[in-house]
Amino acid sequence: MVASFPVLYSFRRCPYAMRARLALYAAKLSHEHREVDLKHKHPEMLAISPKGTVPVLQLADGTVLEQSLEIMKWALKDLPLCEDDATLIEENDTSFKHALDRYKYPGRYPQENDVTYRDLGELFLKKLEARLTSNIGNSTFLDMAVFPFVRQFSKVDEAWFETQNYPHLRNWLKVLSASPLFHHVMEKFSPWSRGDTPIMISF
Numbered sequence: 052m053v054a055s056f057p058v059l060y061s062f063r064r065c066p067y068a069m070r071a072r073l074a075l076y077a078a079k080l081s082h083e084h085r086e087v088d089l090k091h092k093h094p095e096m097l098a099i100s101p102k103g104t105v106p107v108l109q110l111a112d113g114t115v116l117e118q119s120l121e122i123m124k125w126a127l128k129d130l131p132l133c134e135d136d137a138t139l140i141e142e143n144d145t146s147f148k149h150a151l152d153r154y155k156y157p158g159r160y161p162q163e164n165d166v167t168y169r170d171l172g173e174l175f176l177k178k179l180e181a182r183l184t185s186n187i188g189n190s191t192f193l194d195m196a197v198f199p200f201v202r203q204f205s206k207v208d209e210a211w212f213e214t215q216n217y218p219h220l221r222n223w224l225k226v227l228s229a230s231p232l233f234h235h236v237m238e239k240f241s242p243w244s245r246g247d248t249p250i251m252i253s254f
């Protein structure tokens with residue numbers, strides 16, 4: 052059954068779901084929130100998106116958006132995304148995410164321990180640092196698309212990160228982390244079950 056508001060299947064700590072929520076909340080798009088337990092995914096979600104990843108957004112007309120960037124583009128139709136930013140987002144989603152996962156969970160990739168994934172991740176941080184000399188924390192498409200991932204990277208070893216030469220990046224993380232928008236999207240919800248009173252995010 053299709054609801055009268057878009058329905059978002061989400062997981063609080065997933066960086067892809069976080070960027071989708073940032074976009075929906077920044078655009079003030081009212082929707083129903085369904086928190087997903089990734090170990091027990093809802094049949095309702097799998098029925099519309101069998102690939103089984105979050106976020107998934109089902110629009111009121113039944114259309115299903117099952118990639119975080121698709122959801123962002125739908126929500127932020129009016130926010131410009133320039134070529135350079137699209138290239139950085141692509142790098143975030145490929146080589147930076149690859150390095151982030153291995154830096155964050157070295158035990159999961161023991162065969163690859165000879166590579167310093169922090170160094171590989173820093174290739175991206177350096178580009179972002181250069182890009183952030185202007186226009187920080189304005190909640191542009193780029194900010195929202197990469198912030199959840201860079202935040203995760205910065206938290207793997209905060210003491211190390213604090214001493215590195217990323218003044219703009221650090222400030223950008225600080226501004227966005229302290230923003231009402233970020234606090235709002237990080238609200239905690241229990242996993243949704245059919246029959247629950249819908250959690251409406253209303254604007």
Ligand SMILES: N[C@@H](CCC(=O)N[C@@H](CS)C(=O)NCC(=O)O)C(=O)O
Nearest residue numbers: 065066067089103104105106118119
């Ligand atoms: N390309 C997808 C990636 C989404 C993704 O990988 N989400 C993770 C959580 S962060 C997920 O749902 N994984 C499935 C699982 O853990 O079972 C997007 O951009 O939306």
